[in-house]
Amino acid sequence: MRPIIGISCCVKAFGIFNTPNHAASDSYVRVVLGPVGGVPVLLPAAGESLAPQILPRLDGLILTGSRSNVWPGHYDGPDHAEGTPEDQQRDATTLPLIRAAIAEGVPLLAICRGMQELNVALGGSLDQRIQDLPGRMDHSTPSDQPIPLVRTGKAHAVRLAPEGLLHELAGATEMPVNSLHNQGVQRLAPRLEAMGWAPDGTVEAVRVRQAPGFAWGVQWHPEYDWEKDAFSRRIFEAFGEACAAHAARPQLRPAALREAAE
Numbered sequence: 663m664r665p666i667i668g669i670s671c672c673v674k675a676f677g678i679f680n681t682p683n684h685a686a687s688d689s690y691v692r693v694v695l696g697p698v699g700g701v702p703v704l705l706p707a708a709g710e711s712l713a714p715q716i717l718p719r720l721d722g723l724i725l726t727g728s729r730s731n732v733w734p735g736h737y738d739g740p741d742h743a744e745g746t747p748e749d750q751q752r753d754a755t756t757l758p759l760i761r762a763a764i765a766e767g768v769p770l771l772a773i774c775r776g777m778q779e780l781n782v783a784l785g786g787s788l789d790q791r792i793q794d795l796p797g798r799m800d801h802s803t804p805s806d807q808p809i810p811l812v813r814t815g816k817a818h819a820v821r822l823a824p825e826g827l828l829h830e831l832a833g834a835t836e837m838p839v840n841s842l843h844n845q846g847v848q849r850l851a852p853r854l855e856a857m858g859w860a861p862d863g864t865v866e867a868v869r870v871r872q873a874p875g876f877a878w879g880v881q882w883h884p885e886y887d888w889e890k891d892a893f894s895r896r897i898f899e900a901f902g903e904a905c906a907a908h909a910a911r912p913q914l915r916p917a918a919l920r921e922a923a924e
């Protein structure tokens with residue numbers, strides 16, 4: 663049986679009445695069906711009650727990227743600049759879901775906004791426009807580049823920690839990545855260990871210390887180019903192996919099932 667992989671949704675208004683929908687990019691569905699080797703299940707931004715109900719049924723969790731940003735109130739940050747997109751329904755769902763998944767050992771791969779949520783969920787904070795900070799690069803989507811190039815093009819190198827697992831997957835100490843973000847790690851959460859950095863020092867990859875299961879975050883988007891980029895593919899394959907192992911774990915059967923089997 664293929665592992666069941668939860669994919670976080672954003673709340674987006676569209677359709678003929680421009681009403682709220684729960685949505686995730688097709689790139690996450692395709693990567694789960696591909697190198698992850700799982701069955702994708704979209705997780706609506708249904709609030710904190712979702713975690714205890716859904717986690718026992720999941721073998722892995724992907725926290726997706728999004729143009730929206732984590733509400734600064736979750737990390738005592740300043741209000742966002744006027745017009746900065748937020749998605750508080752998503753925050754209310756993913757932050758408790760992340761904490762519960764780590765506690766339960768459900769493998770977790772957090773991508774871009776997902777990595778920022780991972781940092782905030784564990785007590786870290788975010789810079790909101792890193793391109794405005796002295797000595798920092800512009801990590802956002804170059805407006806003059808067509809979308810396909812932005813998604814699959816390489817924007818900068820990431821230096822990988824030599825003892826980190828990402829370095830092992832890459833087989834190199836530096837790898838080129840795409841970049842589509844304005845925000846970034848300001849204070850790293852105590853339980854997070856950085857595994858990769860941009861040339862300007864921006865944290866680009868993290869893992870959760872002493873997590874019972876696979877728990878990584880990356881600031882770039884490997885889901886955009888895994889069909890051509892071996893490093894991107896290997897990240898998802900490693901995540902998929904962890905999910906398959908989680909799916910194969912001996913599970914406590916509900917009491918009713920145990921009684922019926924006796």
Ligand SMILES: N[C@@H](CCC(=O)NCCCC(=O)O)C(=O)O
Pocket residue numbers: 726727728729730731773774775776842843844845846
């Ligand atoms: N909004 C945050 C996170 C950025 C992010 O997840 N980018 C992916 C965008 C994908 C898309 O266009 O839907 C930030 O700006 O840092």
